[in-house]
Amino acid sequence: MIGVTTRQNQTNKQQEEVSDSMNQATEAADELYRIRDTYFTSDANDKINKLQSQSQIALNLLDSIPPEERKLASQRAMYEYLKGKILDVFPEYSKKAEDHLSKAVKLNPSLADAWLCLGNCIWKKGDLSATRNCFTLALSKGPNKRILSQLSMLERRMAQGADNQEEIVAESIKHAKEAIALDVKDGNSWYNLGNACLTCFFVTGAWDHSKLQQSLKAYQNAEKDESMKLNPDLYFNCATVNTYLENYERALSGFEAAASIDPCLNASEEVEKMINLFDKIDSLLKGQVKAKRLASLTLSLSEIQLNPSHKRATIDNLLDGLNKTIAVVGKVLFFIKHGNITPLYYLVCDSNQVCFVLTVYGISNDAIKEGDQVTLLDPYFRNNDFSWNEKHYEFRSVRVDFLEQVQVNGKPIHPRHSVRSSIYAQHKP
Structure with a gap:
């Protein structure tokens, strides 16, 4: 009886040692992924x-467990899972990682983390x-926020180029909410x-600002979690949303925060492009066309006929936000070139010879030209007033999101000039 007890104690001790070694290897693998997700350098x-x-340290820890102490199927499955996970930490696909992870799920089909890791590996x-x-299959083992988030991310990738983009992205949103x-x-x-x-905003035509507001609110909730403070993509994507909402100062701050965490992101370039744009706008506004020339350019604006459903107004009459049943007639003075494709920027003056910036989304750059007369229907007005690096910027702007919101030289814009944005939220698998 004493001999049986002794052997049992030895077995228990061996299992504890195996468990301790496996726990150490697990912690090493977790540390490896922490480095992947939070360590950024310029090189x-x-x-x-x-x-x-x-990864070599983690593999050495794992391989220090003697084969005879990996006899149980559950132990071998865990070993194969950790080996595959460690090998899969790099950006490129690894056949060895897939082989080990495939063995893990065969040995223990209930190991949800192994299914998740195998999916990430195959994705590459x-x-x-x-x-x-x-x-x-991983989700079939039970609800899991990480798996739901990965599935949501995958669906956004699958939506690209698909005929039913909107349907797939709707599923992505559904799974994201289930994770929350x-x-x-x-x-x-x-x-x-x-x-x-944010992806939904683009695949549905890049006009529904409520999708941008939902995206912004979600990012703001993400920022409340301390573990997300070192995620540069969070700040970059949030800045992208603020750019489209024309919250320029917030956008600049977001891009700068992203660049400070990960110098390899193109966030600094985004800041530079935005500042170059604002400097151009500032320069054009300060070097406005002389009053006599403006008077000559705007003389014919009063001749533009308006639909009775809209009331003629000037920039000075507009309120912040959407001005329904209002029409502003202006002359395009300059097309303002800048580093991004969207939106298009123009310097326009109204019939009172007041200059403002026109931002145009969803319309090709050959639809509106310098010298054109534009009629802006239901104008979305904004008074931009912000500072960056001790330089102050102030300009008024009108935003156009649809063909129907603008007429050129008294005529509607032809549908062929409609363009669709195809930008997706950044993502690193």
Whole structure:
């Protein structure tokens, strides 16, 4: 009896040692992914070298567990899962990682984390259907916020180029919300929802500002989670939303925050492009066409006939936001070139010879030209007043989102000039 007890104690001790070793390997793998997600330098090779070094440490810890102490199927499954996860930390696809992860799910089909990791691995080689199958199988083991977020992310990727984009992105939003329902304080889930709403804004025609507002609110909730403070994509995507909402100062701050975390992002370039644009606007407004020339240019504006449904007004009459049943007639003085494709910027003067900036979305750049007369229907007005790096910018602007909101030389714009944005929220698998 004493011998049986002794052997049992030895077995228990061996299992504890195996468990301790496996826990150490698990912690090393988690640390590896923490480095992947939070360590950024100006030299991308530096990060790769750090990941290679840390992955070797994690593999050594894992392989220090003797084969005879990996006899149980559950132990072997965990070993294969961790090995595959460690090998899959790099951006490129790894056949070895897939092989180990495939073994893990065969040994223990209930290991949801292994299914999730296998899906991420297969995603890298472009097999989106197989990736979805892995995530679905992982979810079949029980509700999981990380798996739901990855599935949501995958669906946004699958939507690109698909005939039923809107339907797929709607599913992405649904799964993002399901993840939040499991943990309302999880910043990554909120970040994922923000990305889903931002993608929805673009695939539905880039006109529904409520989608941008939903995205912005989700990003703001994500920022409440301390673990998201080192996510540069959160700040970059939030800045993108603020750019489209023309919250320029917030956009600049967001891009700058993203650049400070990850110098390899093009966030600094976004700041530079925006500042160059504002400097051009400032220069044009200060060097306005002389009064006599303006008077000559705007003389014919009063001849433009308006639909009885709209009341003629000038920039000085507009209120912040949407001005329904109002029409502003202006002369296009300059097309303002800048670094981004969208929106288009023009310097326009109204019949009172007051200059303002016209921002145009969803319309090709050959629809409105310098010298054209434009009639702006239901104008969305904004008084921009902000400072950046001790320089003050102030200008009034009118935003156009639809062909129907603008007429050129008294005529509607032809539908062929309609363009559709196709920008997607940034994402790193």
